[in-house]
Amino acid sequence: MPLLLLKDLPRYECLLEAAKRYPALEPSACEVFLHLLRTGDEAFRVIEQHFQARGLSQGRFTVLMLLCDKTCGESHALTPAQLAEKAGVTRATMTGLIDTLERDKMVLRQPDPADRRQITVSLTPRGLAFLNDLLPEHFRRIASLLLVLSEKERRTIVRLLGKIAARAADEFPAAPAAEPAPPPPPATPPRAPAPRRISRPRRSRAA
Amino acid sequence: MPLLLLKDLPRYECLLEAAKRYPALEPSACEVFLHLLRTGDEAFRVIEQHFQARGLSQGRFTVLMLLCDKTCGESHALTPAQLAEKAGVTRATMTGLIDTLERDKMVLRQPDPADRRQITVSLTPRGLAFLNDLLPEHFRRIASLLLVLSEKERRTIVRLLGKIAARAADEFPAAPAAEPAPPPPPATPPRAPAPRRISRPRRSRAA
């Protein structure tokens, strides 16, 4: 749950003090930065707290939401790769999330008859019911948290957050999203790949 | 690194659409919520990216900062419990962070002669040098990210974030901070605690 660390934010005077030692430190920027991380973390905690009481994690919640889709009501199936892409996690991580969800009977893995490399994941009735039971409180929490701001303030903060996010995205772009695989094929096969490991027979996940 | 999940934020029209299905959903509140988490995550990514290039994690960074203290320059020792408290993680987690930092020779564990239950953790010269080498770029990133906002905008966003954080703290208070231990002592010793596990001799951490 925690991400932020630092129970108490440093006071502004401390930042001013520290700035004397580090010329690169902009006290006002740091202040915004700390508040942003802190508040994001608090907001996250508010929903995580609710999820946790129902035995759910943010990651698994996202998967359920994606499967439920915007047209929430009728579930439509997706492949793990699509889910990973939409959720912004690696496929390996998605495998783990689906594992847990399947164990809890929230989703179902089904082989794709057309392409045997693929499988499709879909929501079970149980998963859909669980989600529909969960969502009202989820939305209530979000509303309760953010309606402290006036409508005008909400418009303002969305605008300012958007500016920061845009800056982050183009000044510090995320890594190439992984997955695309490495471009540099070694011109020369330097050495044998070394005996990796004894490969065991692939266990069926259902076993 | 990722926390947010959801690569693309739902559009506002989708929120309006979904609100028809879920009366509790306040589109405007949800919009702020998603932007907040997204932007917090982006900001986190910006510094995490830098840390990662230097083999550091946010948690370990926080420990180093705490040891360096505001008076950065002269290190002063703290106990793991104090560090955990200030950093807002459990003591068990702090043990792990210190383990890694000690392995990397960034900090030193020393026994407390007065109370043999305690140890103190202090920054090594190597740890201090590492931190001082790291910080300028750290602050540069923060400044670069947040100086896209004008001074007035920075004041505004700090105020609005503060409102949200305050609301979170008093509407959805965090759990009792753990550690304080459970109050209910069982009046009757119901059953033997069951043979937990064979206890192995406690290995010295230095071994």
Add this chain to the structure above:
DNA sequence: CGCTGACAATTAGGGCCCTAATCATAATTG
């Protein structure tokens, strides 16, 4: 003194997220 309870740090084990490697199955191509 010997107990008992509180406290400090740690270990054990679980979840989530990552990267790198592995396996199975297409698709492509010489």
Add this chain to the structure above:
DNA sequence: CAATTATGATTAGGGCCCTAATTGTCAGCG
């Protein structure tokens, strides 16, 4: 058509964070 390459899912192993034990030590008390 066989060999290579690409693609999809998974496994293996690491880090961080958690909760629930477990061990060692201190402090109070009969």
